[in-house]
Amino acid sequence: MDDHFDTDTLAIRAGTERSQFQEHSEALFLTSSFVYGSAAEAAAKFGGSEDGYVYSRFSNPTVRMFERRLATLEGGEDCIATSSGMAATLALALGTLKSGDHVICGASVFGATVTLFSTLLARFGIETSFVRGADPAAWRAAVQPNTRLLYCETPSNPLMEIVDLAEFVKLGRELGALTAVDNCFCTPVLQRPLDFGVDVVTHTGTKFIDGQGRAMGGAVVGRRALIQDALLPVLRTAGPCLSPFNAWVLLKGLETLPLRIRAQSAAALELARWLQAQPAVAQVNFPGLDSHPQAALARAQQQGPGAVLSFVVKADGDAAAQRRRAWQAIDRVRLFSITGNLGDTRSTITHPASTTHGRLTPEARERAGITEGLLRISVGLESVTDLKADLAQALSAP
Ligand SMILES: Cc1ncc(COP(=O)(O)O)c(C=O)c1O
Structure with missing residues (x-):
C-alpha cells in the first residue's frame, strides 16, 4: 500500500492482503503448513525460486500482514515478527553478532534486556557495556575496537531517560556499528527512529501494539537485506516465531493504536x-x-x-x-x-x-x-x- 497516507490510515489499512474470498477484515490463517500442486512447485517454494507460503515458522499470510503493516508504520523496508519482544531482541543479536563482538547498551532498559546481554549472550562470547543512555559522552567512552551494536530504549524503562537519536546514529556510523532502538514506549505513532537514521527498531507487541493485555508478540523492523538475509534465517532455523493467532490480535491492536x-x-x-x-x-x-x-x-x-x-x-x-x-x-x-x-x-x-x-x-x-x-x-x-x-x-x- 502507498505509504504516503497518514499514520492513522496506515495503522488500519497497510499490509492487508485479501484471500480469494475477498474478506473485509484480515483473515486468520491458522495453519502450520501449505500444500502444493506438485513436487516441482513444493521444491520451488522451499528453495525460494518461486514466491509463496511454505511453513508458518517463517512464513504465514496473517503474520506477514502484521509484519508489513508495522514496517510501513515505522517507515522501514521489512520486518520479522517474533513470539515476544525479548525474542525480537534475541533474534537481532543472533542474526547480527558473533563471539568476540562488543555491544553498548543503555543501562536503564527493561530488566530482561539487561540480563539477555549481560548473562545469556555473555555465555556465547558477546560482551556488553552498559552506559547512562542520556549521556552521549558515556556512549563514546564505552567504544571498543570490536563494538558492533549500539542498543537503547528511548524513553527508557522505567526512568524515562531520552537518548539523543542524532548523536546515537552519528556514533554508530563512525564505528560502522549497527544502531538499534526498542521503540516500545513511543510506538511509531509518537516516534520513528528510522527517520533519524537508526538501522533497526525492535518492538514488543505485548505492550501498546496489542494494547489490551491479551497477546505476546514482538518484531524487528529494518532494511530488507538485513531482515531477509540476517534475521529471517534465525526464524527459520531457531523458530522464535509469532503465532498467526497472536499476529491477528496484534493487527487488530494496530488499528486503534x-x-x-x-x-x-x-x-x-x-x-x-x-x-x-x-x-x-x-x-x-x-x-x-x-x-x-x-x-x-x-x-x-x-x-x-x-x-x-x-x-x-x-x-x-x-x-x-x-x-x-x-x-x-x-x-x-x-x-x-x-x-x-x-x-x-x-x-x-x-x-x-x-x-x-x-x-x-x-x-x-x-x-x-x-x-x-x-x-x-x-x-x-x-x-x-x-x-x-x-x-x-x-x-x-x-
Ligand atoms: C521496553 C520493553 N522492551 C521489551 C520488553 C519485552 O517484551 P515481551 O514481554 O513481549 O518479551 C518489555 C517488557 O516489559 C519492555 O518493557
Missing part, C-alpha cells in the same frame, strides 16, 4: 502534572514535564510524551524504608492493576526494583538508577479523575 496512545499520552501528562504537586511525591520522571532534564530533546524527537511515567515516593530512612512506603502505596490502590505489563487500556502500577528489574544485581540496579522508592505507572484509558482519586488515597499519609 494511534487513537489509544494519543489519548493515553494526554492523560499521562495530566497525571504527571498532578503527581508533581503531591506532598507524598519526591520526584516525577516524565518527558512531557518541563522539569524533565531532556524535555526539549523529547519534544524534538517525539510527537508526544508517551503514556508511561515513574515517580519516587517520599520516605525518610534507608532503602528498606523506601521500599515499605512504595509497597504501601501499591497495596492501597483499588483501580490501578498491580502488574508488570504496560501499554494496556487499563492503568497499571509496578515496583520495578522488586519485579521487572528484580533479577538485576544490586550494582546493575544502581547503575540504572532504580531505587526502592521508585514506582512506574502506565496510564490507560480510564477517567483521569478516577485515576487521580485512586492515587490520592493510595499516597495519603500512612
Whole structure:
C-alpha cells in the first residue's frame, strides 16, 4: 500500500492482503503448513525460486500482514515478527553478532534486556557495556575496537531517560556499528527512529501494539537485506516465531493504536502534572514535564510524551524504608492493576526494583538508577479523575 497516507490510515489499512474470498477484515490463517500442486512447485517454494507460503515458522499470510503493516508504520523496508519482544531482541543479536563482538547498551532498559546481554549472550562470547543512555559522552567512552551494536530504549524503562537519536546514529556510523532502538514506549505513532537514521527498531507487541493485555508478540523492523538475509534465517532455523493467532490480535491492536496512545499520552501528562504537586511525591520522571532534564530533546524527537511515567515516593530512612512506603502505596490502590505489563487500556502500577528489574544485581540496579522508592505507572484509558482519586488515597499519609 502507498505509504504516503497518514499514520492513522496506515495503522488500519497497510499490509492487508485479501484471500480469494475477498474478506473485509484480515483473515486468520491458522495453519502450520501449505500444500502444493506438485513436487516441482513444493521444491520451488522451499528453495525460494518461486514466491509463496511454505511453513508458518517463517512464513504465514496473517503474520506477514502484521509484519508489513508495522514496517510501513515505522517507515522501514521489512520486518520479522517474533513470539515476544525479548525474542525480537534475541533474534537481532543472533542474526547480527558473533563471539568476540562488543555491544553498548543503555543501562536503564527493561530488566530482561539487561540480563539477555549481560548473562545469556555473555555465555556465547558477546560482551556488553552498559552506559547512562542520556549521556552521549558515556556512549563514546564505552567504544571498543570490536563494538558492533549500539542498543537503547528511548524513553527508557522505567526512568524515562531520552537518548539523543542524532548523536546515537552519528556514533554508530563512525564505528560502522549497527544502531538499534526498542521503540516500545513511543510506538511509531509518537516516534520513528528510522527517520533519524537508526538501522533497526525492535518492538514488543505485548505492550501498546496489542494494547489490551491479551497477546505476546514482538518484531524487528529494518532494511530488507538485513531482515531477509540476517534475521529471517534465525526464524527459520531457531523458530522464535509469532503465532498467526497472536499476529491477528496484534493487527487488530494496530488499528486503534494511534487513537489509544494519543489519548493515553494526554492523560499521562495530566497525571504527571498532578503527581508533581503531591506532598507524598519526591520526584516525577516524565518527558512531557518541563522539569524533565531532556524535555526539549523529547519534544524534538517525539510527537508526544508517551503514556508511561515513574515517580519516587517520599520516605525518610534507608532503602528498606523506601521500599515499605512504595509497597504501601501499591497495596492501597483499588483501580490501578498491580502488574508488570504496560501499554494496556487499563492503568497499571509496578515496583520495578522488586519485579521487572528484580533479577538485576544490586550494582546493575544502581547503575540504572532504580531505587526502592521508585514506582512506574502506565496510564490507560480510564477517567483521569478516577485515576487521580485512586492515587490520592493510595499516597495519603500512612
Ligand atoms: C521496553 C520493553 N522492551 C521489551 C520488553 C519485552 O517484551 P515481551 O514481554 O513481549 O518479551 C518489555 C517488557 O516489559 C519492555 O518493557
